[in-house]
Amino acid sequence: MTNSDLTPDLKYVRTEMTHGISPPRGEHGLANWLRTNLFATPVDAALSVLAILVLVWLLPPMINWLFVNAVWTGADRSVCTTAAQGGIQPEGWSGACWAFVDAKFQQFLYGRYPIDERWRVKLVAVLFVLALVPLLIPKVPHKGLNALVFFFVFPIVAFFLLVGGWFGLPYVETPLWGGLLVTLVLSFVGIAVSLPLGILLALGRRSQLPVIKLFSVIFIEMVRGVPLVTVLFMASVMLPLFLPPGVTFDKLLRALIGVALFASAYMAEVVRGGLQAIPKGQYEGADSLGLNYWHKTALIVLPQALKLVIPGIVNTFIGLFKDTSLVYIIGMFDLLGIVRQNFADANWASPQTPATGLIFAGFVFWIFCFSMSRYSMFMERRLDTSHKN
Structure with a gap:
């Protein structure tokens, strides 16, 4: 056998890649x-x-x-009471009265917050965005420092700016707050408090210590067993009756506490569902590494559990954001409450005003809720490690 017999026939070997074929x-x-x-x-x-x-x-x-056929600008209700055009709508319903929204827009945002001091609200909004956006973008570094600023430093700065009374800022009492300002304050505090408190309650309900488990079960079941309206009513009306004479709390603070505790009970059950979905082998593997309870929970179990229940967590956040409108029953005017309050303005009393105002409020709520939903879907895809085909 010669060397030529051992040499492969290269004419059957492809020397270049073929071009892709169109479907x-x-x-x-x-x-x-x-x-x-x-x-x-x-x-x-x-x-x-x-x-x-x-x-x-x-x-x-x-x-x-x-x-x-909508009316976009105007000084009073006369611009919104034109006859129907084309015979499509009944008389008096020719189109939406966006002039009402335009005239009341500042009030929808700030309530009765003093006009000369509204720059403080705008500054808080800018600081909120500057602290939140880097926290939501995964590629931005220093997430720990960013979270510290957003959850601890920003609330303190926002409190001094919005309330005032320090550093030469005039004091603005909370009954003057209203509109989207109150909605966002209630939502931010409720979300920031309910998640960590809900995690602690979920861990407490699964604890082996009888006292901690009993306390967690009683709190969760009692709060979940009553509607938010009852919680707000108790915090606003009944709580001052049990306080010593001369001791009182701000109405907004009582509402914040009620909303946060109510959301925490629901968050606890969402997190508990994630904890129960973690395989037993994860606990055993952590024990085999010699990790104590807190290290095992913080480093192994809890990250996996929270990833599994992202939809439930965001669903609770969305429900909390919408439930802030219930503070209307205790005399506080969030976005929906301030819109409804302005229906009684005689200068804008027309058949189109209520529908237009409610559509505007609904659209604002939808923007925030839809944004939270889309971001949760983004995080689900990013954290998905199932390698599905």
């Missing part, structure tokens, strides 16, 4: 998307056609009322 014409483009997502089966096609017909029936009148 068949029927497997891409708009037609393929429609066939795959809307008309894959006869049932899908029927439902898609029905949905399109409903949209065609609803959207034109809605667009006409919200934008085409």
Whole structure:
């Protein structure tokens, strides 16, 4: 056998990569998307056609009322009481009265907060965004320092700026607060307090110490067993009756405590569900490494549990954000409360005013809730380690 017989025949070996082949014409483009997502089966096609017909029936009148025939500027209700155009709406319902929102916009944001001091609210909003955005972007470094600033330094600075009475700032009593300011303050405090307190309650409910477990179970079941309206009523009306004479708490502070404790009970059950989903092997592996309870919980168990229940945590946050509107019953005016209060303004009393104001409030709530929902989906995808096909 010669060396030539051992030499491979190189004419069968490819020396360069082939170019990618385009997919068949029927497997891409708009037609393929429609066939795959809307008309894959006869049932899908029927439902898609029905949905399109409903949209065609609803959207034109809605667009006409919200934008085409809407009144955008004006000094009083006279600009919003024009007759219907085109005969689509009944008399007096020609379009939305966005002039009402434009005239009351500052009040919707700040309530009765003094006009000359509203720069303090704007500064707090800017500081809030500057502290929050880097915390939400995964690639930004120094997350520990960022979290310290956002959860500890920022609330102190915001308190001194909003309340005043120090450093030459005039004092602004909380009954003057209102609108979106109150909604965001209640939401921020409720979220910042309910998550760590809920984690502690969840760990307490799974504790082997009878006293701690009993306290956690009683607190969670009692708070979850009553509506938030009752909690707010107790904090605002009943609590001062049990305090010593001359001792009182600010109404906003009582509402903050009630909302935070109420949300903590629900958060505890969400976190407990995540803790129960962790396999027993994770606990045994941590024990085999010689970790104590707190190291095992903080480094092994809790990070996995919180990742599993991100949807439940964000769902609780969204519910808390919307439930802030219930403070209206104890005489506080959040965004929805301040909108409803302005319906009684005789200068803007018209059939279009209530619907327009409620649509505006609903849209603002939707923006915040939708943003939280989308960010939670982003974090789920980023933390997903299941390697699904």
